[in-house]
Amino acid sequence: MDFSFTEEQSMLRDTVAAYLADHYDFDKRRAVVTKEPGWRPEVWKAFAEELGILGAPFSEELGGLGGGAIDNMVVMEEFGKALVVEPYLGTVVIGGGFLKHSGHAGAADLIGGIIGGTNIFAFAYAEPKGRYNLAALETTAKKDGAGWVLNGHKAVVIGAPFATHLIVTARTAGGPRDAQGISVFLVEKGAKGVTTRDYPTVDGLRASEVYFENVSLGADALIGPADNGLPLVEKVVDEAIAATCAEACGVLRKLHEGTLEYTKQRKQFGQPISSFQVLQHRMVDMFINVEQAVSMTYMANIKVTDDAERAKAASAAKVQIGKACRFVGQNAIQLHGGMGMTDEMAIGHYFKRATMIETAFGSVDHHLARYEFLSLGAAA
Amino acid sequence: MNLDFTPEENTFREEVRTFIKENYPAALRKAQDEGRPLTKDEYLMWHKILAKKGWVAPGWPKELGGTGWTPTQKYIWSEETARADCLPILPFGMSMLAPVIYTFGTDEQKKTFLPDIYNGDVWWCQGYSEPGAGSDLASLKTKAERITADDGKEYYIVNGQKTWTTLGQHADWGFFLVRTDPDAKPQSGISFLLIDMKTPGIEVRPIITLEGGHEVNDVFLDNVKVPVENRIFHENQGWTCAKALLAHERSGIAGVARSKRNLEKLRTIANTERSDTGSALLSDSFFRRKVAELEIDLTALEFTELRTLAGESSGKGPGPESSILKIKGTEIQQRLQELALEAVGHYGAPFLRDLSGSNATVGPDYADGLAGEMFNGRKTSIYGGSNEIQRNIIAKMVLGL
Numbered sequence: 001m002d003f004s005f006t007e008e009q010s011m012l013r014d015t016v017a018a019y020l021a022d023h024y025d026f027d028k029r030r031a032v033v034t035k036e037p038g039w040r041p042e043v044w045k046a047f048a049e050e051l052g053i054l055g056a057p058f059s060e061e062l063g064g065l066g067g068g069a070i071d072n073m074v075v076m077e078e079f080g081k082a083l084v085v086e087p088y089l090g091t092v093v094i095g096g097g098f099l100k101h102s103g104h105a106g107a108a109d110l111i112g113g114i115i116g117g118t119n120i121f122a123f124a125y126a127e128p129k130g131r132y133n134l135a136a137l138e139t140t141a142k143k144d145g146a147g148w149v150l151n152g153h154k155a156v157v158i159g160a161p162f163a164t165h166l167i168v169t170a171r172t173a174g175g176p177r178d179a180q181g182i183s184v185f186l187v188e189k190g191a192k193g194v195t196t197r198d199y200p201t202v203d204g205l206r207a208s209e210v211y212f213e214n215v216s217l218g219a220d221a222l223i224g225p226a227d228n229g230l231p232l233v234e235k236v237v238d239e240a241i242a243a244t245c246a247e248a249c250g251v252l253r254k255l256h257e258g259t260l261e262y263t264k265q266r267k268q269f270g271q272p273i274s275s276f277q278v279l280q281h282r283m284v285d286m287f288i289n290v291e292q293a294v295s296m297t298y299m300a301n302i303k304v305t306d307d308a309e310r311a312k313a314a315s316a317a318k319v320q321i322g323k324a325c326r327f328v329g330q331n332a333i334q335l336h337g338g339m340g341m342t343d344e345m346a347i348g349h350y351f352k353r354a355t356m357i358e359t360a361f362g363s364v365d366h367h368l369a370r371y372e373f374l375s376l377g378a379a380a
Numbered sequence: 381m382n383l384d385f386t387p388e389e390n391t392f393r394e395e396v397r398t399f400i401k402e403n404y405p406a407a408l409r410k411a412q413d414e415g416r417p418l419t420k421d422e423y424l425m426w427h428k429i430l431a432k433k434g435w436v437a438p439g440w441p442k443e444l445g446g447t448g449w450t451p452t453q454k455y456i457w458s459e460e461t462a463r464a465d466c467l468p469i470l471p472f473g474m475s476m477l478a479p480v481i482y483t484f485g486t487d488e489q490k491k492t493f494l495p496d497i498y499n500g501d502v503w504w505c506q507g508y509s510e511p512g513a514g515s516d517l518a519s520l521k522t523k524a525e526r527i528t529a530d531d532g533k534e535y536y537i538v539n540g541q542k543t544w545t546t547l548g549q550h551a552d553w554g555f556f557l558v559r560t561d562p563d564a565k566p567q568s569g570i571s572f573l574l575i576d577m578k579t580p581g582i583e584v585r586p587i588i589t590l591e592g593g594h595e596v597n598d599v600f601l602d603n604v605k606v607p608v609e610n611r612i613f614h615e616n617q618g619w620t621c622a623k624a625l626l627a628h629e630r631s632g633i634a635g636v637a638r639s640k641r642n643l644e645k646l647r648t649i650a651n652t653e654r655s656d657t658g659s660a661l662l663s664d665s666f667f668r669r670k671v672a673e674l675e676i677d678l679t680a681l682e683f684t685e686l687r688t689l690a691g692e693s694s695g696k697g698p699g700p701e702s703s704i705l706k707i708k709g710t711e712i713q714q715r716l717q718e719l720a721l722e723a724v725g726h727y728g729a730p731f732l733r734d735l736s737g738s739n740a741t742v743g744p745d746y747a748d749g750l751a752g753e754m755f756n757g758r759k760t761s762i763y764g765g766s767n768e769i770q771r772n773i774i775a776k777m778v779l780g781l
Contacts, residue, residue: 001389001452002382003690009381070381260779280775281768287779288704295683296676302383316676372672376647379668380659 013074015051020082026346029083033204039162044086048117054092055115062111073246073301080250083353085205087120087159093243095121097236098167102224122163124154124210132362134233136177141170150215160208161198163189173227184229185221203352238314241361242304245297245321248357252290252324255332255350262336286328293324312374315367322364329354392453396460403429415749420550426467427500437498439475444482445498451689462637473497473504477555480621484613507542507556507599515769518566524558534608538601548584548597551577561616572618574610591752626765634709636682642716649723649746661723674715681708700777703770710760717754724750
């Protein structure tokens with residue numbers, strides 16, 4: 001049993017932290033997210049060429065750094081601290097995850113493009129009526145000769161405005177919400193029949209509604225097995241959850257630290273408000289929430305590679321992190337008083353990201369129900 | 381970063397498991413199963429077996445009889461002893477007093493007291509709290525005046541009252557915080573004394589707690605004569621010892637392994653009990669949600685403890701972060717007790733352990749005593765520095781508030 005980071009992982013953390021300290025302060029980020037295109041391709045280029053971090057979780061044969069989930073965790077935690085909007089999760093964790101696990105014939109080339117910074121992926125899985133059920137798909141792909149024809153509407157596809165490629169889940173057989181009959185496809189965003197409506201999200205990201213109208217796909221668009229793609233989707237989503245939990249840890253730490261600092265400076269009744277016990281205990285409870293969230297994030301990222309434990313670990317972590325995001329985020333605003341309500345202060349921006357993470361890939365209720373099923377068996 | 385056990389660690393686990401199976405006393409197992417108060421001998425049975433084996437003091441330095449185990453081995457040990465429901469080793473001598481003696485005591489004191497603690501030959505009790513000094517421990521008033529007696533030797537004459545002295549009814553010796561300088565600031569006039577409980581002037585009186593048990597006591601000290609050489613560390617600097625002891629007291633308090641075992645018990649109960657609709661209680665959507673949330677909270681605590689252990693193994697002692705373990709650990713223990721009582725429904729009510737000693741049961745065996753455990757368990761968020769005091773400690777020591 002070992003909870004230490006390798007030398008490479010510590011270096012990765014230092015590299016990312018140093019770059020973000022120089023290039024990603026709050027004011028810069030705020031200016032970027034409020035105007036088009038909503039991200040900085042030059043930062044992405046630096047991630048690829050200067051820092052080389054887009055290869056963090058890929059094997060050396062593929063041109064990566066030979067790391068894995070723990071390396072994603074390190075990067076994502078630092079990204080959380082700086083509220084990075086560039087699409088590492090969608091591209092490296094999710095796009096890279098699908099390619100790595102599926103054995104797709106083009107995987108090596110596509111991953112090469114990820115590492116080099118030219119291939120950017122967005123994950124089109126959610127649908128307007130599907131809520132958090134990964135199998136609730138109205139998007140269809142029908143067999144057409146050797147290939148497929150794709151039709152449907154994907155909701156709130158994070159990072160789609162920047163993407164070159166979409167990973168799309170679709171129903172190829174079976175009825176609505178069946179676990180069987182799901183397939184995963186790789187779709188070039190510029191393909192004929194793909195249209196998007198792009199918009200900003202409340203937490204400074206960019207997303208799209210994506211529409212597929214008779215999009216014709218070749219046989220090689222299929223990622224993983226036809227009709228039995230759900231286990232692959234679940235695996236990659238669990239990896240994405242573990243990475244998102246790490247991002248949350250960065251966000252939560254900043255919410256907590258920011259609150260400590262602010263209450264030490266803010267004076268009322270002739271003294272810093274941090275001297276009031278009721279606020280001290282609140283900040284201790286925030287601290288406990290942060291530490292428990294960090295513990296669960298380690299747990300999830302260690303266990304995410306073990307298929308027997310993965311799902312339970314990811315859901316348990318998402319429950320803990322979801323609760324922490326709400327408690328720490330809301331109390332951070334509360335303890336900042338009126339200042340917490342202003343757009344000018346960073347704290348509100350961390351709060352907004354924390355609130356969106358709370359329900360990303362499933363709410364606390366969703367993951368509690370999943371955990372219950374995995375741990376306690378089927379309900380009555 | 382990984383959770384893998386090495387082959388050596390797995391062998392160690394097997395060794396521990398086998399040792400417990402072959403050596404845990406059947407008489408003690410029976411007494412535990414009956415749920416009656418244990419006798420003094422029963423309390424010490426397992427301690428003495430472990431002392432003989434050399435495994436009784438995993439937390440001590442190796443040269444004093446510690447096991448020299450790695451943090452992972454200690455973790456395995458706590459898991460296996462909890463799994464087998466072994467009686468926990470009494471903490472008073474072993475994990476509260478001994479670290480104070482080996483950190484602050486003289487060589488003579490180490491030689492005199494540590495072997496008896498190790499072997500379980502002397503039962504120690506704690507004289508910290510007073511009727512007027514609970515969370516504000518430093519306000520304690522028990523007074524010790526230094527005199528030279530007719531035999532030409534120096535003594536402290538101790539007068540006052542201590543309370544909440546756990547299992548003091550069995551104690552041979554006690555460690556006491558006493559005021560030796562009434563004029564100094566509260567923390568700086570305190571000394572740490574070891575007192576033979578057979579000394580004239582000491583009276584131990586039972587306090588019966590709400591579930592009906594006799595665990596804690598009042599201890600009255602009336603002109604108790606204590607040789608000066610029974611003081612640990614310098615006069616008026618006992619607070620340093622007291623604080624060190626409290627940090628050690630907190631570190632084992634998370635009780636993760638035992639809570640995991642109690643969670644298994646809860647699941648068994650909830651699989652046997654029926655819900656209003658006749659299905660297993662564990663498949664009732666409200667109840668199973670509470671169990672799932674508790675299980676997740678316990679997992680988080682387990683990993684927080686593992687992170688703390690990993691930090692300790694890299695040379696940092698138990699720090700103020702251990703207050704998190706105390707707060708979350710006791711909250712989880714109490715929640716488990718609540719849910720177990722809730723699970724048994726009507727059969728939480730019968731109070732069968734009357735003073736005549738009869739232990740007839742009604743209803744399912746597992747329901748017997750659950751209410752008493754829940755009532756008694758409320759102490760955990762009060763003792764060892766209440767959970768509110770733990771929050772003060774984190775606020776001051778960790779958050780710098």
